[in-house]
Structures are given as structure tokens and as C-alpha cells.
Amino acid sequence: MKKILVTGATGQIGLELTIALRNKYGAENVLAAGHKRPALTELTQSGPYYRLDVRDASALHQIVETHNVDTIFHLASLLSAVAEQNPQQAWDVNINGLINVLETSRTHQCALFFPSSIAAFGPKTPPLDTPQDTIQRPTTIYGITKVSGELLCNYYHHRFGVDARGLRYPGLISSKTLPGGGTTDYAVDIFYAAIKAQHYECFLRADTQLDMMYMPDAIDAAIHLMSADSKQLTHRNAFNVTAMSFTPHQLATEIQKHIPQFTIAYNVDPLRQAIADSWPRHMNDSAAKAEWGWQAQFDLPAMVEDMLEKITLK
Numbered sequence: 082m083k084k085i086l087v088t089g090a091t092g093q094i095g096l097e098l099t100i101a102l103r104n105k106y107g108a109e110n111v112l113a114a115g116h117k118r119p120a121l122t123e124l125t126q127s128g129p130y131y132r133l134d135v136r137d138a139s140a141l142h143q144i145v146e147t148h149n150v151d152t153i154f155h156l157a158s159l160l161s162a163v164a165e166q167n168p169q170q171a172w173d174v175n176i177n178g179l180i181n182v183l184e185t186s187r188t189h190q191c192a193l194f195f196p197s198s199i200a201a202f203g204p205k206t207p208p209l210d211t212p213q214d215t216i217q218r219p220t221t222i223y224g225i226t227k228v229s230g231e232l233l234c235n236y237y238h239h240r241f242g243v244d245a246r247g248l249r250y251p252g253l254i255s256s257k258t259l260p261g262g263g264t265t266d267y268a269v270d271i272f273y274a275a276i277k278a279q280h281y282e283c284f285l286r287a288d289t290q291l292d293m294m295y296m297p298d299a300i301d302a303a304i305h306l307m308s309a310d311s312k313q314l315t316h317r318n319a320f321n322v323t324a325m326s327f328t329p330h331q332l333a334t335e336i337q338k339h340i341p342q343f344t345i346a347y348n349v350d351p352l353r354q355a356i357a358d359s360w361p362r363h364m365n366d367s368a369a370k371a372e373w374g375w376q377a378q379f380d381l382p383a384m385v386e387d388m389l390e391k392i393t394l395k
């Protein structure tokens with residue numbers, strides 16, 4: 082990884098991943114790209130930023146060629162709930178964008194990171210100890226784009242030798258970036274509500290158990306996987322990874338240990354509840370552990386303590 086391009090760099094993972102990559106590989110060697118007009122933020126002030134719609138194949142090609150990019154972290158994507166509001170646009174951005182990135186990777190011999198998700202599974206998948214290799218019949222458009230993306234990445238690897246690798250991320254929790262239109266967003270919103278109002282109204286049922294991960298682990302996982310020896314990888318697209326698995330009730334109980342007056346109520350959104358109910362509750366990530374040494378640092382108590390500390394300081 083000498084010259085890196087991050088698409089979707091203003092997004093939930095993109096911002097923190099770009100900063101981490103700049104710290105590790107040098108600011109001038111990590112190009113951030115996003116579809117938004119650049120504001121003066123940590124992202125645009127710490128290194129190069131390009132405005133890019135990943136559906137524009139020639140603009141993407143030009144950035145990669147001009148800067149001799151050798152690795153792409155392709156994060157530009159619509160998340161689950163917002164994708165359900167506009168399935169055609171979700172397919173266009175998530176799949177046509179990915180195909181452009183795969184084609185550019187093929188012609189310029191770039192390594193490629195593509196994030197998949199727990200959403201790549203569906204109601205017929207075993208929900209507990211979900212195996213690495215199992216039935217994948219997602220019922221959301223977001224999940225359909227993720228499982229298609231996994232298959233496309235593997236296809237480009239086998240057919241054209243593109244070094245494409247990916248992770249099936251669980252819900253991601255960050256103290257820096259707000260998620261945009263996901264089903265697991267409650268696990269971030271709850272911290273802001275707990276600090277500001279000591280009360281949170283949750284859009285998922287109290288007993289909705291889902292896999293989750295704190296953002297520092299998610300960033301480490303992506304960099305670690307892309308640095309792994311290719312010969313060690315049997316699976317590529319995409320590895321199950323998880324750090325913790327909890328329900329809204331369990332998360333609220335952990336927050337109450339720090340803010341005893343905190344209360345939670347439930348006002349279930351049927352759309353997001355149906356999405357969550359179609360996803361696994363806890364994945365088995367032993368293939369990631371065995372093939373490239375994946376290990377999470379943050380469990381539920383450590384994540385809650387760090388989130389409360391960082392958000393209180395904001």
C-alpha cells in the first residue's frame with residue numbers, strides 16, 4: 082500500500098479510516114474521495130480530497146491513473162434503511178459504483194477492500210454462531226447489493242487476478258462519525274441522547290440482538306486484512322468479523338452503570354425492525370481469526386466507557 086484511494090471518505094467508516102491510513106502511510110499518500118462538496122474539516126485539511134461520484138467511471142479512472150493509486154478502499158455505499166427508501170438508487174450506487182471500482186482495479190492492478198455486512202445474510206441463515214460459509218438469501222436491497230458485491234469481488238479475483246478482500250461488518254459504533262440511514266444506528270444515537278437528555282426512544286425492540294463493533298476495531302480490521310499475506314487467505318469476500326453482540330436493553334443497562342438516571346423507551350419502526358429481524362444475531366468469525374489473526378480489542382463495557390468519555394468531551 083503506497084498510494085491509497087478511499088471512496089466514501091466522508092462516511093461512517095471513511096472519515097476515521099482515511100485519518101488512520103494517513104497517520105500510517107503519510108498524508109500525501111492517502112487520497113480521500115467523496116460525493117460531497119469538501120468542507121474545511123479534519124478530512125480535507127489533513128490531506129488531498131477529491132469530489133467523486135463512484136458512478137462516474139472515467140473520473141474514477143483519471144484519479145487512479147494520475148496518482149498511480151495501488152490500493153482502493155471502496156466505502157461509498159447507501160446503508161440499509163435509506164436503501165430501502167430508494168432501491169433503484171441503492172443498486173446504482175452500490176453495484177454500478179463497485180463495478181467501476183473493480184474495472185479500475187483490474188486495469189491499474191490495484192488491491193481492493195470492499196466492506197460487506199451482516200446484511201449479506203437473511204432469515205434462512207442460522208442466526209446464532211452464523212458460519213463463514215452458509216446460506217445467503219438477504220431480503221433487503223442493501224443486503225442484495227452486499228452479497229452481489231461479495232460475489233463480484235471473488236469473480237474479479239478468480240477471473241482477472243484482482244486482489245479483492247472484504248469483511249462482513251456488524252453494526253459499527255463511532256464517537257466521531259454519525260451513521261447515515263442504517264438499522265444499527267440506534268447504538269450510536271443512544272449515547273448522544275443519554276448525555277444530552279438522559280433518555281432515549283429506541284426504534285428497535287428491546288430484545289433485538291445484533292452483532293456490533295467499535296470503530297477503532299473496524300478500522301484495524303480493514304488495515305490488518307489488506308496487509309495480510311495473500312497466500313494465507315482461503316476466504317476473501319468476505320470474512321465474518323464481530324466484537325460483541327447485544328440488545329438495546331443490554332446496551333441501556335451498560336450505559337446506566339455510568340448514568341444511573343438514564344431511561345429508555347421503545348417506539349418500534351416497523352421497517353427497521355423487519356430489517357434487523359432478517360439479520361443474524363451473532364456471527365462466527367473463526368475464519369478471520371485463523372486466516373489473518375483477527376482479534377477485537379473492545380467488548381461492550383470497554384466500548385461504552387470510551388464512547389461516553391469521548392462524546393462528553395465534544
Ligand code: SER
Pocket residue numbers: 160161162197198199200223250251252253262263264265266
Ligand atoms: N450498519 C449497517 C446498517 O445498519 C449494516 O451494515 O445498515
